[in-house]
Amino acid sequence: MFKATISNAKEFKKIIDAVSNLVDEISFEIDDRGLRASAMDPSHVALVSVDVPREAFEEYVADPHEIGVDLEALKKIVKRAKSKEKLTLELDEERNRLNVILKNDATRKFSLSLYDVNTSHVKVPDLNYPNEIIIKAGAFKEALKDAELVDDHVTLEVDEKGRFIVSSKGELNQSETIFDENSDAVLDMRITEPARSTFSLSYLEDITKAASSDDILHIYLGTDMPVKIEFNIADGKILYLLAPRIES
Amino acid sequence: MLFSDVCKVFKDIEDTSKRTEKIQHFIKLIKMAEKENSPASLRKICYLSIGRVYPEYENRELGIGPNMLIEAIKSIGIKEKDLLEGIKETGDIGIAIEKLSSQIKQASLFQKPLTLDDVYDTLKKVGEIEGESSQKKKIRHISNLFLRATPLERRYIARIILEDMRIGMNIPTILSAFSKYFGIPKEKLERIYAVVNDIGLIGEKLLMGVDIDKDEDLKLKLFRPIRPMLAQIAPSIKDAIEEIGTPQFETKYDGARVQIHRSGDKVKIYTRKLEDITNSLPEIVEEIKKLDKDNFIMEGECVAIDLNTGRPRPFQDILRRIRRKYNIDKMKDEINLRVYLFDTLYYKEPLLDVPLKERREILEDILSEDNDWEKKREKIEREIKSDKKIDISYKLVTEDVKKAEEFYRWSLNIGHEGVMIKNLKAVYTPGSRVRTMYKFKPTLESLDVVITKAKIGMGKRKDWYGSFEIAVKDEDGNLHPIGHVGSGLSEEELDRLSKKIESIKIEEIGDEVVVKPEIVLEVSYEEIQESDKYNCGYALRFPRVVRIREDRPPEDINTLEDVKRIFQIQKGRKKVTDKN
Numbered sequence: 001m002f003k004a005t006i007s008n009a010k011e012f013k014k015i016i017d018a019v020s021n022l023v024d025e026i027s028f029e030i031d032d033r034g035l036r037a038s039a040m041d042p043s044h045v046a047l048v049s050v051d052v053p054r055e056a057f058e059e060y061v062a063d064p065h066e067i068g069v070d071l072e073a074l075k076k077i078v079k080r081a082k083s084k085e086k087l088t089l090e091l092d093e094e095r096n097r098l099n100v101i102l103k104n105d106a107t108r109k110f111s112l113s114l115y116d117v118n119t120s121h122v123k124v125p126d127l128n129y130p131n132e133i134i135i136k137a138g139a140f141k142e143a144l145k146d147a148e149l150v151d152d153h154v155t156l157e158v159d160e161k162g163r164f165i166v167s168s169k170g171e172l173n174q175s176e177t178i179f180d181e182n183s184d185a186v187l188d189m190r191i192t193e194p195a196r197s198t199f200s201l202s203y204l205e206d207i208t209k210a211a212s213s214d215d216i217l218h219i220y221l222g223t224d225m226p227v228k229i230e231f232n233i234a235d236g237k238i239l240y241l242l243a244p245r246i247e248s
Numbered sequence: 249m250l251f252s253d254v255c256k257v258f259k260d261i262e263d264t265s266k267r268t269e270k271i272q273h274f275i276k277l278i279k280m281a282e283k284e285n286s287p288a289s290l291r292k293i294c295y296l297s298i299g300r301v302y303p304e305y306e307n308r309e310l311g312i313g314p315n316m317l318i319e320a321i322k323s324i325g326i327k328e329k330d331l332l333e334g335i336k337e338t339g340d341i342g343i344a345i346e347k348l349s350s351q352i353k354q355a356s357l358f359q360k361p362l363t364l365d366d367v368y369d370t371l372k373k374v375g376e377i378e379g380e381s382s383q384k385k386k387i388r389h390i391s392n393l394f395l396r397a398t399p400l401e402r403r404y405i406a407r408i409i410l411e412d413m414r415i416g417m418n419i420p421t422i423l424s425a426f427s428k429y430f431g432i433p434k435e436k437l438e439r440i441y442a443v444v445n446d447i448g449l450i451g452e453k454l455l456m457g458v459d460i461d462k463d464e465d466l467k468l469k470l471f472r473p474i475r476p477m478l479a480q481i482a483p484s485i486k487d488a489i490e491e492i493g494t495p496q497f498e499t500k501y502d503g504a505r506v507q508i509h510r511s512g513d514k515v516k517i518y519t520r521k522l523e524d525i526t527n528s529l530p531e532i533v534e535e536i537k538k539l540d541k542d543n544f545i546m547e548g549e550c551v552a553i554d555l556n557t558g559r560p561r562p563f564q565d566i567l568r569r570i571r572r573k574y575n576i577d578k579m580k581d582e583i584n585l586r587v588y589l590f591d592t593l594y595y596k597e598p599l600l601d602v603p604l605k606e607r608r609e610i611l612e613d614i615l616s617e618d619n620d621w622e623k624k625r626e627k628i629e630r631e632i633k634s635d636k637k638i639d640i641s642y643k644l645v646t647e648d649v650k651k652a653e654e655f656y657r658w659s660l661n662i663g664h665e666g667v668m669i670k671n672l673k674a675v676y677t678p679g680s681r682v683r684t685m686y687k688f689k690p691t692l693e694s695l696d697v698v699i700t701k702a703k704i705g706m707g708k709r710k711d712w713y714g715s716f717e718i719a720v721k722d723e724d725g726n727l728h729p730i731g732h733v734g735s736g737l738s739e740e741e742l743d744r745l746s747k748k749i750e751s752i753k754i755e756e757i758g759d760e761v762v763v764k765p766e767i768v769l770e771v772s773y774e775e776i777q778e779s780d781k782y783n784c785g786y787a788l789r790f791p792r793v794v795r796i797r798e799d800r801p802p803e804d805i806n807t808l809e810d811v812k813r814i815f816q817i818q819k820g821r822k823k824v825t826d827k828n
Binding site for chain 2: 024040041042043044045046047072125152198200202224226241243244245246247
């Protein structure tokens, strides 16, 4: 059995948006600790992993289950949720469906058919990073927008002065945003060595899309390594890995 | 099965121009699938080797244009400028991406070599992605293939995506390979192919070891359309009677050939290109549903009839109805259609091996009408202006040349094109031009040809392609240029043609472009000349476009044999005039 109620449906919507920007279908692992899922995007360039502990829910009862969900369909349903509405997820094991119940003035019930989970689980590789930047999502997104004016990829860099630099260099034009410890947007930086990697902007946009300006991003950066970006949604945590472009 | 192993053989096939060697190499692929005990792999190999993902009868394209492919290639780090230069230089995006492989910058999180299934299943999936941000999703699936592929694999993936494989494999060659490896006469495989139109299915069944004579999937079945039987040109009515004995003459209608399948309330109408046009012809579907007979495939010619005069309207009017997706109801009132049915291919069971005489009897039984011109001429003439949506073709069975010629003139007088002359003993042979069915028309036969090259026009036409190299085909499907045509097209048609050409061009040489042979033109000409200007030895004198044949597939264009035959007929006619 599985039944979980979250007091603000909008927060659940945000979680679903954060995942569905990269992948179409996902299989959720459910147990008494909460609900988790990881998946790679179709090109295997990016990975998303989401972890929503039971504490994020107002009510939570679950036996271990694995359910395969069509994210497009789920996204459409949660899009219909209004803020402050209560959202309940309920597994109908007999009919292999997930019921989504929205409760406010009225009770609205959707039923989503599940598909068989056959893909092997994606494991999030455990990488050691020399640097961690803790920054407001809004400021980072602005820097990405500047870079987009110039090219379709962007370089993230930590220099020897301990600054975090978001830059882009096209054939004619360049853009650069510099953050240091004193920048308002930066909450903290844990720097051990200079590092630099380049990434496709289109994926970075998908990754940061669901984050609001005030959300706090943890960016883990190395040289020619996948970048790891984490932030919290409700009491849950979402994590992305994005493979670099190797500019030789 | 690793896709790289398959690609190595594709390259062997590409590297030889000898057909027998291509067959030998293809047999290697059959053995690879056999070794893995995987008939399904052979099925996929068959499709991919002819640059397809879907079976041929499905008439469905992958729908990833060159622009999206270029976007996908760009997204992995290859510079657009270099890519476009590479395409211009080699005329082939496959070779271009293969050569530029070292430019790829994007890394992936997990690197796993591609299997045949990965490639086939991904492409199939890409073809089915719809809706919100579908373009982005398609591009990411494609980049995944490119990121995991070897340079050689990239060559073939790019070509498959554009459905232009360029290794010189085609259906006849694959059938030859099957024939050789499985020890089955090629003619037999050709007959089965004509019914199923699915080379992958045949490969899979052969490797499964089924009894190909008995297997239900290899027989004609409802809602899997087949290619129609095609007629040859008769030099004269007298010649045809001499050859056939007592043929059945039928009025030859100038319309679009259709195949109608029905089982209960399910009715589907297909063109000769096997496209499903059911939704464009609701009034015909309604009439078919009213018949009290069921479970059949009938064939007929769909014509537009002017109800004031009872005469057929121009061919273009039919095209305005067929394949229409919007405003169908409005057009339905504007352009009145009638389908003249002339054959039954299936009635509760396949009838292809049943002689025409019986097939016609079954048709007459289904429609409760025979339209025998000798007995019912008055009734037929009365009904020409009626609002009939379906009817049976007008027929005359005779060995009398005079009577047949009278029927021929009558058919012309009511506005139709000529007569069909059919052997009543003949079975139905789908997809081939046969000597058991002839057509006879007053003028020298126009030819259906395919455009192979196009040249930018001059003067007023400089914004369009104005001159087109046209070709006929030989038995193996090779194309032979036979002339250049520029006249006969309206500005609107030139515009449409130019847009189409832009979308299928393969290579640019100066102001000329080489295109995929997809656009069929019907051309008339003053005569066929012997000429050394073209390799085939013939040239059309003063060719003129009669119309763009969007209803015809390039496989059905006229053959070099037809050209030779018309050349002979023309010689004969000349002699007659010389004598006079």
